Amino acid sequence: MIYVSDLMNYLKCPRLCYFRSKFSSKLNEANAVKEIYLSLRKGYDLEWARSRFLELGGDEETFNVAKSKFKFSQDLKELKPIDWEVKLESERYRLRGILDELVDFKGLKPLVLSLRGGKDVRFREKIKIASFCLLLRDRGVEVNEGFVYYCYDGSLRRVGVGGKERYYTLKLVEKVERVKKGFLPEKGKVNCNLCEYKEACESKGSTFFERFGKKFKL
Numbered sequence: 001m002i003y004v005s006d007l008m009n010y011l012k013c014p015r016l017c018y019f020r021s022k023f024s025s026k027l028n029e030a031n032a033v034k035e036i037y038l039s040l041r042k043g044y045d046l047e048w049a050r051s052r053f054l055e056l057g058g059d060e061e062t063f064n065v066a067k068s069k070f071k072f073s074q075d076l077k078e079l080k081p082i083d084w085e086v087k088l089e090s091e092r093y094r095l096r097g098i099l100d101e102l103v104d105f106k107g108l109k110p111l112v113l114s115l116r117g118g119k120d121v122r123f124r125e126k127i128k129i130a131s132f133c134l135l136l137r138d139r140g141v142e143v144n145e146g147f148v149y150y151c152y153d154g155s156l157r158r159v160g161v162g163g164k165e166r167y168y169t170l171k172l173v174e175k176v177e178r179v180k181k182g183f184l185p186e187k188g189k190v191n192c193n194l195c196e197y198k199e200a201c202e203s204k205g206s207t208f209f210e211r212f213g214k215k216f217k218l
């Protein structure tokens, strides 16, 4: 089965998805931000969040950087938590993931909430919300929207999804399955300088598509 996080990796850079499916990666700022958010929403303090992150395998420095950037917005009071870290899995959609938070907004049906640390990447976030909507749908819960909380500027954005996004999500599942079977995908259009797999990636060279795709308009 494919994780929602695999889909996010693929959208960031298909090769990143390839390497992360082969090697484990270090806990990063995004993981620390999630621990801070969840601890505060559950009524605990930052020291609790630190303990959670360190026990998970993270380091103090990463936690302190995340803590210095994190913002807790008063807008979150509008969203009543229903549950946190909800494990969802669907044989039908060949997908699984852990939803950060399930919330109630003004008495409406449950909505999904996804967290972001860094910059606003709308398309990726839309696909993430669509993935969780699919997973909930398989449990008989029809949801077509959610929220993204940007932990570094404290903004909350409502995101609607439809058939187009759900269809694209399923196509992505197929692409990631191919990568997990060993297919080396093309490089993403990203800045590779900070990538932990830069050396391994360069040693793999370019794919056939990258070398000839443009020339022959494949």
Ligand code: SF4
Binding pocket: 013, 014, 015, 016, 019, 187, 188, 190, 191, 192, 195, 196, 197, 198, 199, 201, 202
């Ligand atoms: S080095 Fe660049 S192309 Fe390779 S996996 Fe990392 S981000 Fe992707």
